[in-house]
Amino acid sequence: MRRASNPLNLLDRSRPPGIIIWSLAWPTILEQVLQVTVTYVDSAMVGSLGAHATAAIAVPTSTIWLVNGWMNAFAIGFSVLMARNLGAGNLQRARQVTKQALFTSVFFGLTLTLLFVLVARHLPAWIGAEDDVQLLAAQYYHYIALGYLPNLVMILISTLLRCSGDSKKALYLNGLNNILNICFNLFFIFKTIPIGPFQVQGLGLGVKGAAMATSISVTITAILLLMILLATDNPIRIRLRGPFSYEKSIQKSALRLGIPVALERSTLSFGQIVFTKMVGTLGTTALAAHFLANTAESITYLPPSGFATAATTLVAQSLGGNDKTLAKKFANLCTLWGTLLMSFMGLMLYLFAPNLMRFFTSDMAVIALGTTVLRIEAFAEPAFGLSMLAFGVFRGAGDTRRPFFISIAGMWLLRLPLAYVLLKTTSLGLLGVWIAMASDLTLRGIICLVQYRRFTWLDSWKETH
Template sequence: MLKQQNFFDRNIPAWKQVLFLSWPTIVELLLQTAVNYVDTAMVGSIGVNATAAVSITMSTIWLINGFMNAVGIGYSVLAARSIGEGNYEQAKVIIRQSILAIGVAGIFLTLIVTLFIAPNLPAWMHAEKEVVPLARSYLRIIGMGYLFNISLIVCSNLLRCAGDTKTPMKFNILTNIINVVGNYLLIYPSKEIQLFGKNFLLQRAGLGVSGAAAATSMSIAFSGIGLLLILFLRQTPYQISLKEDFSPDRFIIRRAIRLAVPTAMERMTISFGQIAATSMITGLGTMALSANLLADTGEKICYLPVYGFATAGTTLVAQSLGAEEKDLALHYGRWCNRLGIIVMLVTSTAMFLFAVPIIDLFTDDTETILLAAQMLRIEAFAEPLLAIGVVLGGVLRGAGDTRWPFVISLLGMWVVRLPLAYTLIHLFDWGLAAVWGAAIADWAVRAAISCHRFYHKKWMTQKV
């Protein structure tokens, strides 16, 4: 049986508990970023149109992934509360209900993306005619894997909130390996290679952008199925069985929806804002669109590690409040925030210093490299503000206080970032720098409101 970590042992320093939970998630996210780098470089080698096609779809894909993550948050916070209480039977009921949600939501998303969104999105985004068929194909193939994708996301959330962050990390490593190998075999055409003095024909599919999407979907299918099997096969206090009752439980479903809806609305707020920002950038030309994608990809190496501390905050706060250890929940929240800021200061400094070499990994176009590197250096000074918003958002979600992260995101994106970016583009002619500069103001607002909510402690009495 998998050994459960005791998060209520006060002899273990809080920072050690935070690191115990966060480091596998940080490793997982860094590996994801490394593979995203490889993906971007492989797609970028096909040409600027291929890079632009992927860029067109990214905000929408992030929006849909956010919806799937909201489902995971809804059920995983409930499960973590039950585990903190020591009520494993209730935790098992919640996990079984989450399996039903995976099936229903996965089928719905697959149908709506492949049949409606993929054919129309490039036109909505005013993509150039050479980019349209590539973007349609890419998104349609990605959509075909959404049943497995939501399984991956929900099951990973459940395991992390139960205190098991290592299993999702291990599956992520395997997923990344499958994705990179799949990219190599599916993106490029066949070619002749020399091995031990003899020539061989290396058979490859030559599918281009569609091959990149197919490799992603196949690797996600592997992990989605594998993590689902873990919940059924691994001996844990919350192990489930097909022999148990899987009929819908309206009470649990309603509770999960109350937690998930604000999280989904938060992600929709951010994603629709990013789609609006991408539409602004599209009007600046293909080079600006490509530079934006490359800068965003480069920036991930800086900010993704703090999501490990946000995940740790969600788990530790949920379990602590489930055990009615409110002072411990506050203590863990503070440490998650401190460590997130420290890590972000280190990574943002590295991003500023090595901006050009980072972007140089993905393209040979000098103008695109310089423009994307400029965006990274603009943003480097504000990354600690982003860390505060991200980590404290995870803490509030663990408490079941999912409405405030939504309100904070709504204000930051739609009241601050987008109006400011539009003004800087059209009145001051700042170009791409307007969008990235406006993001700094957005993050400052989010950090200020998040700190106000956290330190006033109302989240500690939130009912779930």
């Protein structure tokens, strides 16, 4: 076996911390740009089929976020544990964590697939979608759920590579996934595809085709990522052949890290499902505007996502090397830069909200409503960015419980009750729902700032042993 080497020593004190942060952050930010671009194109393609098609995709979106949250929690639990061992110089242990994570993902992925193929049959009716939307929504989610196993593998390996310090391979492969998704979308969604003077025959499957394209894309990407993990030089390269010993201590530590993240994502996603149910009572126009505005807002997540990932990796490896001073320095810089950039993105969101909505749909009622709610949300973006960065720091330190409790406070004690009251006592409609959302994000940012500045997260890792 060739000698594996880390392409970048993240704990090298001879390198300025800012350079190390940017080396990790920019590939993740670019990867997020590609993903958001594909989401935009995907939504625009489906949006061209009409408001009912858009509403059909909106119905399972919150549930998809829920499952993706569980997948990311699974990946974070094992990846932070792996990064901690890399920082401590325990390479063999880091590889054992990686191998155990991969085997465990097969069982978890199959469970998710079987469970949510069944859920897909009943979710649209429970959400309260209109009758002509329910069938489209059920078909869409059925094919999304069929791709959950490869999707989990893709998320796991990408997260492991990032936390090992190799964010470029994850960028390249996830970029390929996005390109494949667009190409398959064209072929599966539309009956004819104009290419210059020619017309290429497509399958014309509409909403169902968009889901099939997504699942096929993630399957191809997962296979390629697995090949990279097994066949290229990297710190966590593993071999599937040979004896495999299951270690309860690894599973226990990964669960202690991952379960609070899963509960946090569940808290938010179940709240989003209830949120979607509230919006569903307002009609197809409000549901389409809500979905497209959420999609448009995702562009503002780009900077904090990159810096939060960098913070998780750098804090985990620094504390693994027992260097609290370096961990604090990395955390402060990531949080500052990410929050400033998120604030700038909030300003852009306010200014260009109409343009973003027009990109997705030509329905003037949907555009007008979506523009208004996006401008409400723009004021909460700085606080939202701060919370995303703080959560990344907390997770890297092994403190995955704190984000969970903060999420509960924002979603269940403020957002949902306030949205319910505004819907029942005012005529604000969707505006009231988004005012409640902005209030939640602002409160979350304030709580995160107070908790972060206490620096108790520096000693959180001992709780995972």
